[in-house]
Amino acid sequence: MTTESRHEDTLPRSSRVTAVVLPVVLLVVIGAACALRLPAAAATAVPPGRAGPVRCELSAYVSDLYDIDPAKGRFSARLWLWTICPDKSADPLPKISYANADDPNPSEPNIIEQDGHVLDQVRVQSSFRQEWDVRNFPFDRHRIEIVLTAPQDTNHFRFAVNNADAQVNPEIRPEGWRVTGFRLVSATKHYTTTYGDHSLKDGSTYDRVRIRIDLERSSPTIFWKLTIPLYLAVLIAVSTFLISSRREELETTARLDGVYNRLGVLGGGLFVVVLNMQQANDVITSPSGLTLIDWLHLATLAFLLLAVAATVLAWSWTSRGGSPTRAEHVGHRGAWLGLAAYVVVCGTLVLLAARG
Template sequence: MSQNPRRGSPRSLVQLLALALGVWLLLVPRPAVAAPEAVTVGIYVNQVASIDLKNNAFTVDFWVWFRGPHRATSPLDAFEIIDGRVNSKANIIKKTLANGEDYAAMRVNATIHRHWDLRQYPFDDHDLEIAIEDADLDATRSVFVPDPESQGKDPDVVVSGWDIEGFDHRIDTHLYHSNYGDTSIADTAETHYSRYVVVLHAKRRGSARFLKVAFALLIAVLVSWCAFFIRPKDASPRVSVSVGALFAAAAGTLAINSQLPDVNYATLTDKTVFLCLGMICLSLVGTVASLSLHYLGREADHRRLDKIGAVVFPLLFFVLFFGVVR
């Protein structure tokens, strides 16, 4: 007896349906994703008022402007300075250009916080960064575009003790690992914002700063060296010279530390302080040893020790000193 052929299996029907769905997805046009609006931004630095190493900050005066399509909230009202605060705003300009774009500009005085790298202080150089973001729209809706023809810095920018060189800029997309609870910004725990960054380079002017910082320490070491030329029988003046030099160096150290923030590494100045204090202590040890030999009646030995100390002490100091500051 013949059997009726099978017209189809459930598996073949599923495959046909999947194929039809795939063709439909290819043919049906997808909704276009709106591109973020481009906002042209620029900064012109008028002056760097101060560089404050102690408080990890610098104060800068600059013009900032935005140019782009019209929107409800102007970028001039929505931008924020990263790690900084606006001290004052002046000369606010808002208008519509002939091409229909909105233009907004103003003069800003701001204090911006930076974590300085002070390992080479006082031969340190630093980058002064001015970074701004649009606090209203994330990078899916607004991105910055630099204005290289108009941005820059005034050639008369001067900071006492520093040379302000160069003017670099870049556009970053900064990632924040939060949407700050606003699901209209993003439905994930991450948001991206366009960031415009301007970098000025502050370089130390000459070596005068080092002499001002270390002068008291160097004098204290010189005074402690003089102890080797005082006769052991003048015990009180000889000990007083070394002890006085030690206290002078300690006072100089306090003055240096008052100019810098607390850091968890040794700066070049710290290394110089350690060297100077160590040499003064070495002079004090030599003084005590020479006095001990004198009281024991070993005159030839204490004279020999003083002569060796008078020669070796400065040589050792200069070798170690140039090893530290090179």
């Protein structure tokens, strides 16, 4: 009885021990597994970097500006760029993109470490693409740009422009142009693609700096070269109407010769205007509409065509019995009125272009 009683007492005690030890063993096993995984997790974890994107100060000095050609949509420039970054790895100049450059030729970088920052200087020379609006030539004003794009998206890199140190060479004298302004402007460019970076959503955005140079024409010489033939054609056309026959009546043959001569002069004027218009298009072209030069040519063509029409109508009227003297008088008055209207139209076009 005693032995059986002791045996019955030990079974419940063993169960209680098992109930206590088993959870402890499980905790130890789980803890060991976690301990084995921690080093791997620590090895793959990315150490925290800087708060926000890296920022580098950028400035520029335009030393030369040349080969300004609106007809080809190009200009050329030579400039210095420099950046001040917290460290060399953040320097954007080696990988910066010149968005509108044809074939940029940067010099070797000049890197200087100072005051805990890295200064990088580089000289760049290239021709640059530019859209031009020459509709108001020779009163057109332009803002040309050199566009720089950061090598990394805005999540990792941003420019900080320094206009206080940015300058343009005051000795720059582009042929036919005058520099009227200079400024660096911050901007961004959004692309719908992520360029393979799956961490980005809805495309990618890159920081940009626009180096803006304001220009205006310094000489109207080309304008006068292109328009003087128009004015001469109009004056010669007017003179053919002002020549008096000094006779009350002329024979039909003589009057017909006069008509032929006038039509020959007017036809020559039309040929000169059309030829001059083609030459002007080689110098001044605008994809955005008609230029002031185009409007002046069209006004001159309209004047000469009206003169041709007036000559034909006058001949038709006199050939049906109308008075040649009266036709000549009307022709004189019409020539003066036509010249006055031509001057008013051309003057208005020039004033509108000058006001921009």
